Amino acid sequence: MRVNVIVNGEPRQADNVWEGESLLYVLRERLGLAGSKNACEQGECGSCTVYLDGVPACACLVAAGQAEGREVRTVEGLADGEQLDPIQESFVECGAVQCGFCTPGLLVTAHDLVARTEKPSDAEIREALAGNLCRCTGYEKILDAVRLAAARKEHA
Amino acid sequence: MTRPAPARSPQEPADTVTGGIGTSPLRPDGTLKVRGEFAYSSDLWHEDMLWGATLRSPHPHARIVRLDVSRALAQPGVHAVLTHEDVPGENLYGLKYQDTPALAEDRVRYQGEPVAILAADHPEIARQALKHIVVEYEVLEPVTDPERAAHDETLPKLHPGGNLVRYQRIVKGDPETKADVVVSGVYEIGMQDQAFLGPESGLAVPDDDGGVDLYLATQWLHVDQKQTARALGLPPEKVRLTLSGVGGAFGGREDLSMQIHSCLLALRTGRPVKMVYNREESFFGHVHRHPAKMYYEHGATREGDLVYVRARLYFDGGAYASKTPVVVGNGTTLSVGPYNVPNAKIEGWGVYSNNPTCGAMRGLGAVQPTYAYESQMDKLAAALGMDPADLRIRNAMSEGSTNVTGQLVDFPAPVAELIQRLKDMPLPPERGEDADIRDLPGGASNVTHGEGVVRGVGYGVTIKNISYAEGLDDYSTARVRLQVLGGEPVAMVHTAAAEVGQGLVTLQQQIARTELGVPRVTVHPADTSVGDAGSSSASRQTYVTGGAVRNACRAVADAVYSLAERRLGRSATGMSLAGGKIVAADGEVVASLVDLLGEEIVEETREFHHRKTYPLDPETGQGDAHVQYGFSAHRAVVDVDVELGLVKVVQLDCAQDVGKAMNPDAVIGQIQGGSAQGLGLAVMEEIQVVDGKVRNPSFTDYLIPTVLDMPPMRIAVLERPDPHAPYGVRGVGEPPTISSTPAVANAIRAATGLELPRVPIRPEHITGT
Ligand code: FES
Numbered sequence: 001m002r003v004n005v006i007v008n009g010e011p012r013q014a015d016n017v018w019e020g021e022s023l024l025y026v027l028r029e030r031l032g033l034a035g036s037k038n039a040c041e042q043g044e045c046g047s048c049t050v051y052l053d054g055v056p057a058c059a060c061l062v063a064a065g066q067a068e069g070r071e072v073r074t075v076e077g078l079a080d081g082e083q084l085d086p087i088q089e090s091f092v093e094c095g096a097v098q099c100g101f102c103t104p105g106l107l108v109t110a111h112d113l114v115a116r117t118e119k120p121s122d123a124e125i126r127e128a129l130a131g132n133l134c135r136c137t138g139y140e141k142i143l144d145a146v147r148l149a150a151a152r153k154e155h156a
Numbered sequence: 157m158t159r160p161a162p163a164r165s166p167q168e169p170a171d172t173v174t175g176g177i178g179t180s181p182l183r184p185d186g187t188l189k190v191r192g193e194f195a196y197s198s199d200l201w202h203e204d205m206l207w208g209a210t211l212r213s214p215h216p217h218a219r220i221v222r223l224d225v226s227r228a229l230a231q232p233g234v235h236a237v238l239t240h241e242d243v244p245g246e247n248l249y250g251l252k253y254q255d256t257p258a259l260a261e262d263r264v265r266y267q268g269e270p271v272a273i274l275a276a277d278h279p280e281i282a283r284q285a286l287k288h289i290v291v292e293y294e295v296l297e298p299v300t301d302p303e304r305a306a307h308d309e310t311l312p313k314l315h316p317g318g319n320l321v322r323y324q325r326i327v328k329g330d331p332e333t334k335a336d337v338v339v340s341g342v343y344e345i346g347m348q349d350q351a352f353l354g355p356e357s358g359l360a361v362p363d364d365d366g367g368v369d370l371y372l373a374t375q376w377l378h379v380d381q382k383q384t385a386r387a388l389g390l391p392p393e394k395v396r397l398t399l400s401g402v403g404g405a406f407g408g409r410e411d412l413s414m415q416i417h418s419c420l421l422a423l424r425t426g427r428p429v430k431m432v433y434n435r436e437e438s439f440f441g442h443v444h445r446h447p448a449k450m451y452y453e454h455g456a457t458r459e460g461d462l463v464y465v466r467a468r469l470y471f472d473g474g475a476y477a478s479k480t481p482v483v484v485g486n487g488t489t490l491s492v493g494p495y496n497v498p499n500a501k502i503e504g505w506g507v508y509s510n511n512p513t514c515g516a517m518r519g520l521g522a523v524q525p526t527y528a529y530e531s532q533m534d535k536l537a538a539a540l541g542m543d544p545a546d547l548r549i550r551n552a553m554s555e556g557s558t559n560v561t562g563q564l565v566d567f568p569a570p571v572a573e574l575i576q577r578l579k580d581m582p583l584p585p586e587r588g589e590d591a592d593i594r595d596l597p598g599g600a601s602n603v604t605h606g607e608g609v610v611r612g613v614g615y616g617v618t619i620k621n622i623s624y625a626e627g628l629d630d631y632s633t634a635r636v637r638l639q640v641l642g643g644e645p646v647a648m649v650h651t652a653a654a655e656v657g658q659g660l661v662t663l664q665q666q667i668a669r670t671e672l673g674v675p676r677v678t679v680h681p682a683d684t685s686v687g688d689a690g691s692s693s694a695s696r697q698t699y700v701t702g703g704a705v706r707n708a709c710r711a712v713a714d715a716v717y718s719l720a721e722r723r724l725g726r727s728a729t730g731m732s733l734a735g736g737k738i739v740a741a742d743g744e745v746v747a748s749l750v751d752l753l754g755e756e757i758v759e760e761t762r763e764f765h766h767r768k769t770y771p772l773d774p775e776t777g778q779g780d781a782h783v784q785y786g787f788s789a790h791r792a793v794v795d796v797d798v799e800l801g802l803v804k805v806v807q808l809d810c811a812q813d814v815g816k817a818m819n820p821d822a823v824i825g826q827i828q829g830g831s832a833q834g835l836g837l838a839v840m841e842e843i844q845v846v847d848g849k850v851r852n853p854s855f856t857d858y859l860i861p862t863v864l865d866m867p868p869m870r871i872a873v874l875e876r877p878d879p880h881a882p883y884g885v886r887g888v889g890e891p892p893t894i895s896s897t898p899a900v901a902n903a904i905r906a907a908t909g910l911e912l913p914r915v916p917i918r919p920e921h922i923t924g925t
């Protein structure tokens with residue numbers, strides 16, 4: 001089948017898509033957007049998190065056909081050209097990235113939290129990120145990064 | 157025609173960050189990673205590539221009676237189906253012993269063992285085609301009890317030499333001596349998984365010379381190259397490996413997974429072949445942490461001085477040897493912990509079984525005994541009526557101590573100070589009536605309002621050997637080039653050392669900036685076109701590859717000084733490099749590098765070998781087996797809901813000596829991440845194996861700590877330089893994983909008064925149901 005999706009603001013088309021292919025597979029293997037990661041492909045780790053019509057979702061759990069005509073924003077679409085999004089900047093600055101495999105999914109989740117919550121409390125940050133696994137960092141620096149991005153937004 | 161490298165590889169990290177050793181420059185790969193542009197091994201892509209897939213045994217132990225691939229090969233879109241008969245070279249590989257078939261021949265020894273592989277146009281075609289491969293098995297009784305495997309000669313022999321991989325005994329002083337106070341216990345530890353997030357994956361690209369290029373995520377390019385070439389029947393130089401982005405490793409990428417298979421398929425089909433394991437396959441496709449059963453007896457004087465330790469340790473290595481010999485070596489030599497023990501008798505067995513194969517994982521061989529001896533230390537403190545931290549301080553080893561194998565500790569060993577640091581840290585405030593319900597055990601699921609919740613505090617202390625031991629020449633190689641590019645002096649560092657997420661690329665730049673006094677340093681992608689760097693494991697890369705980069709930089713600097721001497725007629729004595737200039741002993745600027753070098757390129761390659769170690773005596777276990785030790789200590793505070801058996805770790809503090817903090821932020825990152833893995837082992841992480849079969853190969857059922865499970869940490873980093881190590885460094889990566897497990901377990905015991913002789917501690921262990 002043919003699938004049409006608006007990815008990071010651009011209409012994209014994928015041909016010969018199989019029944020059963022996930023949005024994640026279409027993004028990674030057919031559209032060349034490998035930023036969303038494939039750590040479990042079962043909806044457990046959050047590495048593949050993207051915005052689907054503005055709401056964070058696990059791309060591995062979305063059938064390609066379900067995405068027809070919808071808007072997808074991936075980690076590749078967070079930065080404004082060369083300019084990183086504040087959440088991306090704070091991840092780099094706080095050392096929240098080690099191997100970085102969890103990073104794209106965490107960034108989308110954290111981006112959403114910071115966008116919709118003013119001054120998130122620690123408990124709120126933890127609750128929001130609880131669906132994203134990271135095996136390297138122990139999360140402390142990721143929490144720092146989200147706090148920093150939220151604080152910067154407040155002062156912006 | 158030579159095929160181009162895959163799209164999205166290799167990486168080109170930013171080279172604009174600055175900062176020498178002892179500072180915390182940003183990672184050069186950070187920006188790529190947050191943009192989603194960093195190419196991990198599962199992201200590699202090549203026009204006209206095929207997808208590989210692996211057929212795995214459903215049985216832990218079986219004879220293969222018939223294997224027929226013809227129907228699978230006839231499926232549309234399938235390009236090759238291969239079995240052991242298609243392995244042109246040796247069908248056996250292994251890190252220590254060559255005992256692991258690339259593809260099973262007449263017998264399978266664990267559930268998930270690879271039996272056949274195929275390549276197809278689409279991953280789904282590949283997966284479906286696997287179902288058309290016919291394998292008839294004669295199912296055999298699995299060997300699953302490691303203690304029996306060590307002693308019961310009537311069990312089936314899984315390998316020609318029997319079921320024992322290694323036995324090691326250590327005898328010190330008079331092990332039969334008596335003591336005033338004696339405590340004993342039997343401890344068990346479940347099978348932990350590395351659970352790195354980036355799946356095993358890579359892309360093999362055949363070349364016209366009959367060789368193959370493999371782009372992959374690994375911990376040690378050269379050992380993979382050697383093993384893969386042997387299986388392919390090719391000389392190593394025709395099997396070229398390049399590191400692509402690695403999504404964590406933790407030991408799980410030391411053994412081969414898809415390396416031989418993807419190359420076989422690429423060579424057979426003449427097309428690039430990509431293999432990517434899914435999460436379930438990843439659980440079957442890599443080795444795990446050895447589960448263990450440990451019998452311990454400690455004797456002490458009434459004053460609290462250790463008199464003896466007697467221990468018997470059984471490590472389940474599973475189907476193939478992998479790193480089991482090293483686990484037995486580390487496990488026995490580190491079995492009494494960072495404590496002075498005059499008398500000891502330690503025995504360790506590593507065995508084959510039909511359980512999943514176990515090998516390297518962060519803290520290799522030290523995790524198991526540390527959990528046991530730290531449990532014993534608390535038991536002993538209770539028997540003596542002493543404070544557990546004081547008992548540990550009283551017995552702590554220090555510089556000048558002799559360990560259980562008779563080796564002198566001739567470098568700082570601030571064990572007592574680490575424990576004291578933790579003791580001096582404030583405890584978190586008592587839980588008030590108005591505690592946020594999300595902070596209680598059970599979290600947001602509102603299972604308690606604080607009733608039935610008790611608090612406990614526990615300590616864990618460990619010693620871990622750094623680098624490879626027992627006589628291995630464990631070296632690294634670095635090539636460093638200095639030249640003028642775009643009117644600026646630029647250094648380029650090239651090693652085969654694997655950046656697995658720990659920050660090695662940053663560190664190589666820091667060293668080169670410090671040694672060569674130039675701000676711009678690029679790091680060449682790691683590949684096998686430069687000499688061996690050894691493995692990114694055993695907390696060794698900063699030490700060994702750091703040492704090699706330093707040596708190569710110093711050789712480059714010396715070449716620059718000779719050039720200055722020749723060209724400018726100045727004595728090279730006392731010259732140094734700073735700010736892109738050559739500075740004489742008296743501080744006068746001799747020349748700028750730009751002027752001196754002009755078009756000239758200075759390039760040097762150097763190795764670093766750490767000081768020699770020696771094998772253990774097979775009878776007494778005595779010997780100078782280790783290069784260096786890392787030490788860390790944790791204090792955990794837990795809240796336990798004794799009615800439901802739920803645990804919330806409230807605070808987890810750590811003190812560690814790192815010799816020299818080369819990159820202080822990265823050191824903290826290692827401590828935080830390692831501590832989380834140790835916490836996971838204490839309360840949730842276990843591959844559950846029943847009759848040789850894995851019950852939970854998914855992230856739904858194998859639990860790793862989330863952000864809700866990790867408490868805040870206070871961290872004290874000590875810097876007591878090791879005079880034998882480059883810059884005084886001491887390996888950092890492993891110790892924090894090791895000591896956090898017993899700290900959490902001891903805290904749960906302190907809260908509940910229960911024995912809890914097994915980790916992970918499950919709710920039913922606490923509620924007794
Ligand atoms: S890859 Fe989608 S949740 Fe893990």
Ligand code: FES
Pocket residue numbers: 096097098099100101102103133134135136137353403404657
């Ligand atoms: S940084 Fe490696 S998984 Fe999060």
